[in-house]
Amino acid sequence: MTLKIANVSCQVDGITLLKGVSFEAAAGSLVGIIGPNGSGKTTLLRAIAGELNPVEGEISYANVNMHKLTLAQRAQWVAVLPQEANLSFPFSAAEVVAMGRIPHVKAAHRGQIVADVLEEMQLGELQDRVYTTLSGGEKQRVQIGRVLCQIWDMQERALLLLDEPTTALDLAHQLALFKTIRRLTDGGTSAVVVLHDINLALRYCDKLVLIAEGHLMSFGGPREVLQSTQLQEAFGINLSVHETDDLGSPFIVVRD
Amino acid sequence: MFNPRLFILGCMLVLVAVGSLTIGAASIPLGELMLAISTDDVEHTILFDIRLPRTLLAILVGAGVGTSGAAIQGLFRNPLADPALIGVSGGAALFAAGFLVFGARLGVSVTGVAGSAFFGGLLTTWLVLAVGRRGGTISSMLLAGIAINAVALSGVGIFSYISTDLELRSVAFWVLGSLNGADWQAVGIASLIPVAILLFMTRSQSLNAITLGDREAGHLGISVSRLRLEIIILTAVTVGISVALCGVIAFIGLIVPHLIRMTAGPNHFVVIPGSAILGGLLLLLADTLSRTMLSPAELPVGIVTALLGGPFFIYLIVRQRGSLGL
Numbered sequence: 001m002t003l004k005i006a007n008v009s010c011q012v013d014g015i016t017l018l019k020g021v022s023f024e025a026a027a028g029s030l031v032g033i034i035g036p037n038g039s040g041k042t043t044l045l046r047a048i049a050g051e052l053n054p055v056e057g058e059i060s061y062a063n064v065n066m067h068k069l070t071l072a073q074r075a076q077w078v079a080v081l082p083q084e085a086n087l088s089f090p091f092s093a094a095e096v097v098a099m100g101r102i103p104h105v106k107a108a109h110r111g112q113i114v115a116d117v118l119e120e121m122q123l124g125e126l127q128d129r130v131y132t133t134l135s136g137g138e139k140q141r142v143q144i145g146r147v148l149c150q151i152w153d154m155q156e157r158a159l160l161l162l163d164e165p166t167t168a169l170d171l172a173h174q175l176a177l178f179k180t181i182r183r184l185t186d187g188g189t190s191a192v193v194v195l196h197d198i199n200l201a202l203r204y205c206d207k208l209v210l211i212a213e214g215h216l217m218s219f220g221g222p223r224e225v226l227q228s229t230q231l232q233e234a235f236g237i238n239l240s241v242h243e244t245d246d247l248g249s250p251f252i253v254v255r256d
Numbered sequence: 257m258f259n260p261r262l263f264i265l266g267c268m269l270v271l272v273a274v275g276s277l278t279i280g281a282a283s284i285p286l287g288e289l290m291l292a293i294s295t296d297d298v299e300h301t302i303l304f305d306i307r308l309p310r311t312l313l314a315i316l317v318g319a320g321v322g323t324s325g326a327a328i329q330g331l332f333r334n335p336l337a338d339p340a341l342i343g344v345s346g347g348a349a350l351f352a353a354g355f356l357v358f359g360a361r362l363g364v365s366v367t368g369v370a371g372s373a374f375f376g377g378l379l380t381t382w383l384v385l386a387v388g389r390r391g392g393t394i395s396s397m398l399l400a401g402i403a404i405n406a407v408a409l410s411g412v413g414i415f416s417y418i419s420t421d422l423e424l425r426s427v428a429f430w431v432l433g434s435l436n437g438a439d440w441q442a443v444g445i446a447s448l449i450p451v452a453i454l455l456f457m458t459r460s461q462s463l464n465a466i467t468l469g470d471r472e473a474g475h476l477g478i479s480v481s482r483l484r485l486e487i488i489i490l491t492a493v494t495v496g497i498s499v500a501l502c503g504v505i506a507f508i509g510l511i512v513p514h515l516i517r518m519t520a521g522p523n524h525f526v527v528i529p530g531s532a533i534l535g536g537l538l539l540l541l542a543d544t545l546s547r548t549m550l551s552p553a554e555l556p557v558g559i560v561t562a563l564l565g566g567p568f569f570i571y572l573i574v575r576q577r578g579s580l581g582l
Contacts, residue, residue, distance in 0.1 A: 074477070078475070082469070088335070089333075
């Protein structure tokens with residue numbers, strides 16, 4: 001179930017947003033995509049999701065070319081959380097989460113899966129609330145719940161793609177989300193997450209993809225990417241790296 | 257999937273339908289209804305040749321317009337959307353008005369009005385689709401619909417301007433909507449509407465998915481471009497048939513899906529059949545009012561639907577502040 005990105009270039013409206021990006025991630029990996037604004041993180045995620053066709057190169061998961069699958073086939077095991085999600089009608093939180101099961105024709109265990117996801121995302125008390133009346137962070141948790149619901153029972157076949165999932169979440173829910181993702185990846189699900197919080201990326205991701213101006217600057221384990229000079233170059237900032245015994249992973253502090 | 261609210265609505269529809277058969281210029285009391293079915297007198301003729309086809313046509317057309325409204329609002333993710341937005345009503349009105357003015361002068365039969373209206377409705381819908389596709393977004397299709405509707409209605413204005421007084425009266429009456437021409441042939445044509453409603457119902461899941469957004473629906477395995485085409489074609493055919501048979505029926509397509517969402521939630525598995533039942537019920541009520549209020553004369557039903565629908569809609573907006581999803 002390896003995710004292979006081979007020399008992928010993407011264009012939107014004739015503008016090249018991604019150029020020759022290549023990396024591989026083994027099954028059950030949690031891959032973080034980091035980089036400055038407009039660097040091509042979302043474009044890369046959209047290409048992996050099969051939403052954008054690369055002008056060159058190939059993206060495959062479990063040796064299947066993502067762009068040769070039909071929408072219905074892809075939706076069986078690839079779940080995508082876009083950066084922004086709106087809802088035009090007053091569905092309840094539980095109904096939105098249950099929409100994640102739309103690709104699965106069989107209704108077996110549907111109720112149980114929805115209940116499990118509501119509990120996992122701590123949405124039990126909010127499940128009957130109308131989505132449009134929820135706060136930004138609560139809406140985000142509902143949308144993440146919907147995405148998790150889509151692949152909850154797929155384990156090692158599943159590919160989870162999340163674009164800035166922590167943006168509206170408070171610290172406790174950020175940590176809870178990453179623990180959930182880690183549990184899924186431990187079960188064989190692969191996950192690719194676009195992140196702005198480099199410390200979260202360092203702490204939870206197995207591999208990091210650093211991109212800037214559409215090019216892959218660095219790919220590897222968190223320590224490898226952190227040690228490269230490209231991180232500072234990509235963001236145009238000074239960083240100092242720290243480590244404590246109890247955390248088990250390095251963290252950065254931004255200097256002036 | 258049994259829904260008690262829809263069941264109650266269904267019972268109300270049956271009651272109003274029976275009631276509408278008894279009311280009119282010549283009253284047929286409820287107790288004599290069965291007698292009128294079995295005997296062969298004037299009441300039998302009124303019941304079978306006038307009231308029954310009219311009642312059935314009102315239910316079918318109301319159901320079709322209500323369902324189309326629900327599907328179009330879902331597709332455009334906009335609770336203010338109306339089936340007229342895809343140009344079908346404007347186009348049908350333009351071609352019908354053209355036919356009423358020029359067709360009458362050429363001595364062509366009235367069935368040609370329905371045919372022209374249906375053809376006009378489909379043609380303008382195709383235009384809206386084509387322009388919308390060039391624009392690339394769902395908003396460009398909405399804007400194209402508004403612009404093409406405006407052009408079509410100005411065309412109706414031109415035809416009205418050059419028409420004779422008699423022709424003007426037919427154009428005005430047709431544009432305002434009426435079930436006056438209901439007969440068994442019209443019911444036969446309108447019997448295609450339940451087929452369209454069933455097809456709409458099979459798209460409930462996809463319509464639920466698209467409320468999340470086009471991209472999100474795609475990630476849930478829904479082909480948005482295909483769904484859009486299917487819903488627009490189904491709406492064009494359903495509303496096209498309705499407008500061709502009864503003229504433009506205002507407000508049913510807008511207000512009915514709202515009422516269902518407010519009482520039974522936004523799930524399209526409920527909204528689509530609910531809008532069919534409530535659409536039929538409201539148009540039947542409006543038509544019964546339109547033919548009895550000034551009996552033996554009758555008001556165009558579009559006036560009644562707009563007259564009752566408009567203030568009621570305002571009342572709902574004020575009472576339900578914020579919960580309409582606007």
